[in-house]
Amino acid sequence: MKVLITEYLRINLDTEKWECRRCGHVHGDARDNYKRGLLVYDRDPREIHKPLLDTKMYSRTYSPDPTWCRILEYYCSSCGTLVEAEYLPPGHPPLYDIELDIDALKLQWKDREEVVEEVRGPDLAAEKVKHGRALHAQAHGHDHGHHGHKH
Amino acid sequence: MHDKISAEDQALLDKFLADNKMFLGPDPEIMRNHGVAPRSEAEEAILSKGFDAHRAHHIRGLVNAALSESFQMVNQMGAAPGAKWGDLVTAIYTANGNLAMIAPHGIITFAACAFYPIRFIIKNWMEDPTVGVKDGDGFIHNDARYGGVHNTDQSMMMPLYYKGELICWLSSTIHEGENGACEPGGLPAAAESKYDEGIKMSPFKVVENFQLKRDLVTFLQNSVRDPKLQLEDMKVKLHAVMRLRERIVAILDQFGREALIGTMRMHLEDTEVEVRRRIRELPDGTTRVLQFMDSSLRENIMQKISVAVTVKGDRMIMDFRGTAPQFLNRSVNTNLASFKAALATGLLQNIWPDLPHTMAVLSPIEVITDRNSIVDAEGEMPQAMSLMPLFKACVAWTIPMAKFNYSLPKKYSAIIASQYDQAATFIYGGLTQHGDVTGNFCGDINGMGQGARSHADGEHSVSPVFGFMADSGEHEINEEDTPIIRLGAQRLAKDRIGFGKYRGGMGYEQIATARGSGLWGFMTGCEGSKFPSAQGLFGGYSCPSYQLMKIKGINIFEELKKDPKIVEVFDIVKLMNERPIKGGKYSSNDMGMTFELCSDGEIYMICQGSGGGYGDVLERDPALVMKDVREDLLSPDLAREIYQVVFDDKTLVVDEEATVQLRAEARRQRLARGKPFDQFCKEWVTPEPPAHLPYLGSWDNPKEIYATTPMGQRVKMPADQIQGVFMPNPKDIAIMQLEGEVESLKAQLAACQGDASRRGNA
Numbered sequence: 001m002k003v004l005i006t007e008y009l010r011i012n013l014d015t016e017k018w019e020c021r022r023c024g025h026v027h028g029d030a031r032d033n034y035k036r037g038l039l040v041y042d043r044d045p046r047e048i049h050k051p052l053l054d055t056k057m058y059s060r061t062y063s064p065d066p067t068w069c070r071i072l073e074y075y076c077s078s079c080g081t082l083v084e085a086e087y088l089p090p091g092h093p094p095l096y097d098i099e100l101d102i103d104a105l106k107l108q109w110k111d112r113e114e115v116v117e118e119v120r121g122p123d124l125a126a127e128k129v130k131h132g133r134a135l136h137a138q139a140h141g142h143d144h145g146h147h148g149h150k151h
Numbered sequence: 152m153h154d155k156i157s158a159e160d161q162a163l164l165d166k167f168l169a170d171n172k173m174f175l176g177p178d179p180e181i182m183r184n185h186g187v188a189p190r191s192e193a194e195e196a197i198l199s200k201g202f203d204a205h206r207a208h209h210i211r212g213l214v215n216a217a218l219s220e221s222f223q224m225v226n227q228m229g230a231a232p233g234a235k236w237g238d239l240v241t242a243i244y245t246a247n248g249n250l251a252m253i254a255p256h257g258i259i260t261f262a263a264c265a266f267y268p269i270r271f272i273i274k275n276w277m278e279d280p281t282v283g284v285k286d287g288d289g290f291i292h293n294d295a296r297y298g299g300v301h302n303t304d305q306s307m308m309m310p311l312y313y314k315g316e317l318i319c320w321l322s323s324t325i326h327e328g329e330n331g332a333c334e335p336g337g338l339p340a341a342a343e344s345k346y347d348e349g350i351k352m353s354p355f356k357v358v359e360n361f362q363l364k365r366d367l368v369t370f371l372q373n374s375v376r377d378p379k380l381q382l383e384d385m386k387v388k389l390h391a392v393m394r395l396r397e398r399i400v401a402i403l404d405q406f407g408r409e410a411l412i413g414t415m416r417m418h419l420e421d422t423e424v425e426v427r428r429r430i431r432e433l434p435d436g437t438t439r440v441l442q443f444m445d446s447s448l449r450e451n452i453m454q455k456i457s458v459a460v461t462v463k464g465d466r467m468i469m470d471f472r473g474t475a476p477q478f479l480n481r482s483v484n485t486n487l488a489s490f491k492a493a494l495a496t497g498l499l500q501n502i503w504p505d506l507p508h509t510m511a512v513l514s515p516i517e518v519i520t521d522r523n524s525i526v527d528a529e530g531e532m533p534q535a536m537s538l539m540p541l542f543k544a545c546v547a548w549t550i551p552m553a554k555f556n557y558s559l560p561k562k563y564s565a566i567i568a569s570q571y572d573q574a575a576t577f578i579y580g581g582l583t584q585h586g587d588v589t590g591n592f593c594g595d596i597n598g599m600g601q602g603a604r605s606h607a608d609g610e611h612s613v614s615p616v617f618g619f620m621a622d623s624g625e626h627e628i629n630e631e632d633t634p635i636i637r638l639g640a641q642r643l644a645k646d647r648i649g650f651g652k653y654r655g656g657m658g659y660e661q662i663a664t665a666r667g668s669g670l671w672g673f674m675t676g677c678e679g680s681k682f683p684s685a686q687g688l689f690g691g692y693s694c695p696s697y698q699l700m701k702i703k704g705i706n707i708f709e710e711l712k713k714d715p716k717i718v719e720v721f722d723i724v725k726l727m728n729e730r731p732i733k734g735g736k737y738s739s740n741d742m743g744m745t746f747e748l749c750s751d752g753e754i755y756m757i758c759q760g761s762g763g764g765y766g767d768v769l770e771r772d773p774a775l776v777m778k779d780v781r782e783d784l785l786s787p788d789l790a791r792e793i794y795q796v797v798f799d800d801k802t803l804v805v806d807e808e809a810t811v812q813l814r815a816e817a818r819r820q821r822l823a824r825g826k827p828f829d830q831f832c833k834e835w836v837t838p839e840p841p842a843h844l845p846y847l848g849s850w851d852n853p854k855e856i857y858a859t860t861p862m863g864q865r866v867k868m869p870a871d872q873i874q875g876v877f878m879p880n881p882k883d884i885a886i887m888q889l890e891g892e893v894e895s896l897k898a899q900l901a902a903c904q905g906d907a908s909r910r911g912n913a
């Protein structure tokens with residue numbers, strides 16, 4: 001039995017291991033931090049959020065300040081998939097972000113059927129907004145369904 | 152001295168202290184408890200007999216309709232800009248002050264904290280012979296220390312007596328804006344203590360026999376910059392609550408008191424049961440996220456919010472320990488009650504939107520904080536810009552809950568990255584072209600980009616982070632009422648995107664100027680100019696940093712008169728890089744700006760932001776990449792560099808095979824540059840925050856809190872003994888730096904003069 005934990009990670013309950021959902025690579029012990037099985041790279045944020053203003057004229061250019069912010073990119077060591085992008089101040093310890101009780105997880109899935117692809121939930125947040133807009137338009141006697149943003 | 156006193160003496164002492172309390176300030180007993188109070192005797196008597204669920208369902212429908220009607224009244228008649236956009240709520244509470252239901256489209260946050268002042272009224276005014284509570288009374292309140300989001304919001308609260316019995320409370324709340332603070336518009340980032348925040352209404356009686364008391368209304372009008380607005384909206388809120396009262400009385404006439412009391416209580420208890428059931432479905436364990444706020448809106452200073460969500464059976468604990476200390480003289484603090492209200496909002500907005508909008512949603516969830524941290528601030532500190540941590544609370548759930556929710560065989564709503572979470576709108580104030588004094592903010596706050604979903608891109612400029620309503624305001628109406636003129640359309644901010652397999656919904660550009668006022672100004676209150684704010688999910692990137700751009704020292708109207716084509720298109724990036732208006736002072740600044748005067752025709756430019764991205768950029772469907780390029784949302788260069796797509800520049804046709812190869816190569820490069828985690832940590836992790844970084848909050852150990860000022864002084868304190876941080880005036884720092892420069896230049900000059908005179912003597 002395998003349990004999907006994120007877009008790229010699953011836990012194999014039989015072996016108690018973290019696995020890559022893209023290539024099946026075993027990252028490590030499910031009772032441990034999955035990050036320990038991944039490769040990490042300290043990315044200068046300006047390489048992703050590139051300066052949009054001329055850096056010769058301005059110091060603030062829509063890029064994050066690399067002395068305040070770094071992006072830790074975590075890759076599957078087998079297929080190179082980007083599993084997490086963690087934004088941290090330089091030198092800050094990476095976060096232990098998923099720490100599950102594996103025994104409880106086993107109990108919980110004892111009576112559940114295995115799920116191999118994400119089961120999507122309804123898009124309720126977006127639906128609520130659309131409903132709210134329609135109501136607002138009705139109340140104010142004009143159409144606000146479309147914002148009319150031009151680009 | 153006696154070490155111990157008897158229980159009897161203690162009781163006497165307690166009573167004495169209670170009777171002789173000098174000041175009925177915010178009451179921790181009320182303000183620190185977000186739980187639904189236990190059943191009252193009446194509720195117990197009704198529910199213990201067994202209450203028919205069908206009957207409750209029917210009554211609930213009627214109450215909802217009544218709430219909707221009163222909501223629409225305020226929405227249509229309210230004078231405040233916020234009322235017009237839907238930044239308001241109407242609500243009904245049980246007799247003992249539990250929020251039972253809110254108008255289906257109302258702003259959740261308001262109601263999730265308006266029960267605090269009602270509890271205050273019940274505890275303090277009900278039995279007080281000088282105040283009392285009776286039919287026809289109405290109470291007003293705006294100070295968030297007694298409950299509420301922030302002091303721009305004003306509530307009207309009314310008890311409903313039926314046949315002599317207090318059955319429930321009704322309320323109406325609007326984001327009014329102006330409140331007489333040290334800066335116009337009600338959100339003073341410049342506030343350095345609570346006394347700079349403007350009028351501070353603790354809950355008091357302002358209505359008797361269903362009529363506003365004119366003397367008190369006058370006092371309130373006299374305390375704010377917009378006396379007309381103050382009066383008009385007090386009337387609107389009173390009438391809405393009275394209409395709501397009529398409807399509820401009609402329900403009572405038809406179905407009796409037991410039906411309403413039973414329905415409200417059952418609604419609360421059913422919701423609690425459902426929340427616990429949903430918690431039980433989640434895996435047991437802890438998921439965590441860190442949020443970083445990079446500004447106090449006066450200076451750049453890094454504040455950490457540490458979030459750990461623990462699930463154990465049907466218990467859920469939100470642990471914020473390790474978070475930054477509060478500021479003593481900066482307004483970006485929040486008290487705990489407001490913070491919890493924002494947590495409730497975020498839970499309903501992002502995780503379980505189908506749950507009833509009542510306080511019972513958060514009631515079963517335990518919240519742990521460090522006292523005197525920025526999310527649990529106390530004392531004299533200002534909190535006028537509490538929106539900063541409150542917006543973080545709204546999105547605090549998204550990342551950790553996605554990690555709990557992803558596995559579930561049945562989900563209640565889509566997996567979603569963080570929405571943009573900054574108040575990216577112009578706050579304004581001054582004299583209008585009609586000679587009126589005013590202060591408020593623009594509806595663009597309601598256009599924050601949605602986070603990407605696990606199955607689709609986020610929606611552009613979808614809604615505010617604190618509600619489902621979505622009107623970003625009528626700029627034409629705004630231009631009739633205020634000197635603000637919008638230059639150009641609300642263009643989506645090209646290339647400013649939370650990248651991912653699915654990208655975040657984008658925000659739009661706002662370019663504003665003023666005309667025809669003798670005295671006008673703007674302020675902006677956003678973080679995220681150095682450290683991005685909306686977080687991506689599962690490998691998705693965050694939004695970029697955003698800046699405030701200005702073109703000062705020009706008058707765009709005169710320039711346009713001279714040359715109507717001087718600006719080809721009002722596009723922030725083009726304007727800033729090409730500088731078409733000669734003689735202007737172009738600058739790119741932090742998104743936090745205290746109130747500043749804007750002369751006629753000077754230009755201020757900001758963006759609403761993008762939501763975070765979802766998943767690995769290399770997995771983005773090239774067809775979606777090219778769609779963004781065709782729609783001019785994404786530059787071809789970024790399509791290549793970020794998404795690694797190969798395509799023809801002219802036809803925009805993708806070379807599928809070459810793209811596959813390029814992406815495979817990009818993955819190989821990742822493998823080549825990545826380091827094993829343990830080795831990486833050895834090289835990367837430092838024992839404490841870098842010396843150059845003004846940093847507040849824990850580092851590796853949540854029990855140790857660092858406080859570093861922009862001057863570089865650093866202290867470390869135990870998390871359970873946090874002291875607030877006092878910030879130096881940024882101008883004093885600038886003066887000190889300039890004085891230092893002057894001294895060193897003087898020394899250089901003296902040295903030069905010395906050389907010259909020696910040469911002259913020789």
Ligand SMILES: [Zn+2]
Pocket residue numbers: 020021022023024025076077078079080081
């Ligand atoms: Zn893999």
